[in-house]
Amino acid sequence: MNRRQFLSSSGAAALALGSRVDASAPTSSANSNRVLMKLGCQSAPTNDVHLKYLARYGVRDICGYPETSEGHIASTLDELSRMRELAESNGINVLCVGPPVLESSFIDREKHPAIMLAKSPERDRDIEQIQILIRNCARVGLPSIKYNMSILGVLRTGRVQGRGDAMYSQWKLSEAHPKTPLTIAGHVDADMFWERITYFLDRVIPVANEYKIRMACHPQDPGVPPEGYQGVDRVLGTVDGLKKFITIQESAYHGLNFCQGTVSEMLADPGKEIYDVIRYFGSREKIFNVHFRNIRGHRNDFVEVYPDEGDVDMWKAIQVYKEVGYPYMLMPDHVPVAPHDPDGLQSFAYCYGYIRGLIQAVRAG
Template structure:
């Protein structure tokens, strides 16, 4: 019998089609089950990436390793928070030319930046009228993304940025980023933000959401906020209470301005860093936010350790069972990107391209196995 004809008529077609990409595998599923069963079992996970820059050379690098969905970064003129329709369109057209879909946009503000170095600090410093001007620019970005057909924007509401205490040896010549609270010694007692207790931080978050989420609702743009990385003790760090550094804080966050377009850039690594025993606890956290459809992106990285004491490792060697995590994302019907993040560094891999490539292959393999089991 002709091999192709044989495969097309059996369940083996689904596994065979995996190598041909998502469209072929979904077609195979449709042939081997009823429409209703396929809809309930289909794996919608997508291998993605949020690495800079969105250039032709970098897009070709991503496609080389099977990445066809990204968070993109348009070339935005200096001084503006919003990207114009033309700037967004050029980015999208360049991506599509390379066979890549832009699923999310990263703006040049509300990044995971230490506030003393932030170019646009007014929103997080509660500086009026400057923060109203910056929020208006975010509203413009939402409208422009809708006009170009870009469905999501990621952002941070951070003052301290990403806190780490150094690097430690990893496997081979790689080094891993570490956070050990007992060894943390900030350069200054306070940032330029001064003391920001929980009430003040929640006021700033709510002020932003009250003005941005209604626009996101109107234009149907998902707003994905990253948790605080890492969490700190209740008394704060450098005078700041990181209210998005606990699972309870994230639960409160998504309840403000409840909307299907208000959710999380769910950094699995950062959320693992909040937990006493991430290898046991992370799966129920994924279920909580996933069943409520509040996960808009996933930073799919692993750690070794726990709250206040951890290192960021390759995805196959940490305390979290990444295959089990994929099964939970599948269980809750999560349909967007799994992206590597904070990859290990090595002397001969200064931009982390080799580490990213390893992570792409690892994630792609997990997704393919998940599809083969539907």
């Protein structure tokens, strides 16, 4: 689709912004003729100032971050309710919760590392807190929780010049030099990593089933060679790893916080391969959120760019999400920064408009 066609389609669809789904349960791809996906965001904090910023740019659905008492993992019913009520007072729905554990953070800086370190009995205590959070989210009407199973966090080698004065984040494996040979986790090969993942899922997903809360896991960003990086084999850094992950528990509430950018980073030719990956997980109803971002490059060598200038055809991608009946949020992520926009708020606003326009256009189509 060229620019003239895109603008024409998005203009024709300007009034077609309504459809909502029951957020409490997965939605069948049998509804694929309807466009149910929606513009969302997972940026923090979830306070009144930031919520008004989101509302200003038409963001009506978000992943929220509740206040959580110091040292705790499970937000209380009151803490979750306050977050939801504050969002709703700004016309915003909280469709996902980000807890203060299992974030995309480097293990040496993680406040709650026991689950990923396989450290008992602490990991059982932390998993019990996740179970409590699931129950509390269900009672407050918050349908999803996102999480990571990461030791290395998000690996990057620096920033490079983008268009205008924007700076783009880069990963170039050939130029990567970790500060230490190992993290506090030591050597974690594939078997060890899968044990930790399975231990967690076996204890958490049955509770998610009972309370009908979608558990959305983010891929590891980026993938590294099988021999590992800083002693860690990132098993969720390949498409095959993600395919294995979704089969560990057979559940409609076990799936992915599908970062299209991260998955593109796994591929030799993302501009050709990403669409079939979306189809694979989308047709199985395993995509619970989408980080709708673009890259230029390929596995082991890429930069994160604005959505309209990368190697992935975002119009083609959103048509595939429509094809598989994807019903949840499309969110910007890892946006470029600039000297007068250090927090990326202008870049986020640009992405909101881009995503909203694509959704309008695909509805009109």
